[in-house]
Amino acid sequence: MKKQSVMDMDVRSSALGNGVLKKPVTNRLYQTSTMAALLDAVYDGETTLDELLQHGNFGLGTFNALDGEMIVTDGVVRQFRAEVTIDSPKTKETFEELVDSLLGNPNLFGAIRFTGEFQRVDTRTVFCQCKPYPHMLEVVKKQPTCTMENVMGTMIGFRTPVYMQGVNVAGYHLHFLSEDSKRGGHVTEYRLVRGQLEVASISDLEIQLPRTEQFAKADLNPESLSEAIRIAEGG
Template sequence: MKLKCYSVGDVDTRSSAADATGVRPRMNRLYQTSTMAALLDAVYDGETTLDELLMHGNFGLGTFNSLDGEMIVNDSVIHQFRADGQAGRVPGDLKTPFACVTFFNPEKEYMIDTARDKDGFEAIVDQLVNNPNLFAAVRFTGMFERVETRTVFCQCRPYPPMLDVVARQPTMQLGASTGTMLGFRTPGYMQGVNVAGYHLHFLTEDGRRGGHVTDYAVLKGRLEVGVISDVEIQLPRTEQFARANLSPENIHEAIRVAEGG
């Protein structure tokens, strides 16, 4: 496959907490709070507020305390997808147990003009990044032939394991849609710390629907990619996290099931 791509200049970000410092944010630097393994072991309460999260990035994804839906961050706007797949904005004092953000600077751009399924789309990104051992921030804006999403339910204590939660969650078939799909590609050696492979969320153009992407096919639109080699992980100092089993024997299969792979 031959790809024609070109460099893209710095992107403008909306005003955020980071701007108040007067320091230019570091582009394509991944900031992560907690780990995927902790989320699997029902560590559903974190210490980081959404306002604090925006100090570290204007682009990304995650979830909310008590596992109350899916999160997408695009141009410093945070949307929350509830269990019915409806999206809405959220106050900055809400907290997250797991999220990944960056100040997105697309270094490469590729215009897709023929239909691509999930595997075909990922192959394009892999070739653009050309390094399996680095992270990548990925955003596609355009038309989709179909999008399948799911959204986790808000949980009550005592929290059940995540695999029990996802076993009961519904999937949404959005069909032909226009919108934005974004997220991260994570190298395999980071499994458990993050989600190895592709972790993507979707938001419709009208900002009303979306969720965690489990399957899709794109028709045409703009693909933007930023390569990430700088990573910061902030681990919670909570009792929940201290008791968590972060090295379960079946972690690869557990993450595959949790992510709908």
């Protein structure tokens, strides 16, 4: 059997990108940016995963905003993010403080996933509405709420920068799903016992705006925007 060098192996599909893949040049080292730049906090690059895989199928690296360790084997990119074990109870406030410290830069979005044991989770959901649709603040007055105690599950969501209020919900927006997938909803209050926390900062944002008549006529900059979001989202 013909012995192959690592760089002779065929590039297969990327787990995170689906660009047009070319066979890379063999026995050639490709590098983007430098270690010295990384040491000086240059954590964002310009190379996409698809572009990276045009140059090889084996390698090491990191991601924009230093978001985990990159391992590339057989043309498949894998991302290993920081995972933190929480082994002492946390309130909403102390949990958010911990996530803030892990995410660092408050001007980037953050993605959050906590899996483990909850002493208590308060959630709400919303009823499906009929046209003509009532205002969101009318809808949430009738929202069904649920309190779960001593439950295992996953809480996921985002931390949105303050300057994005209105485009999204500034601050934390988390949803809960019980381990048996039977209960869940928008989280309004919680207390964690223990579990695994994963966070990632996000520096790419894509928003698609509706081209509907309702969106064209909507008042998207009311004076009471922040207060309305606080009431609607229970923040």
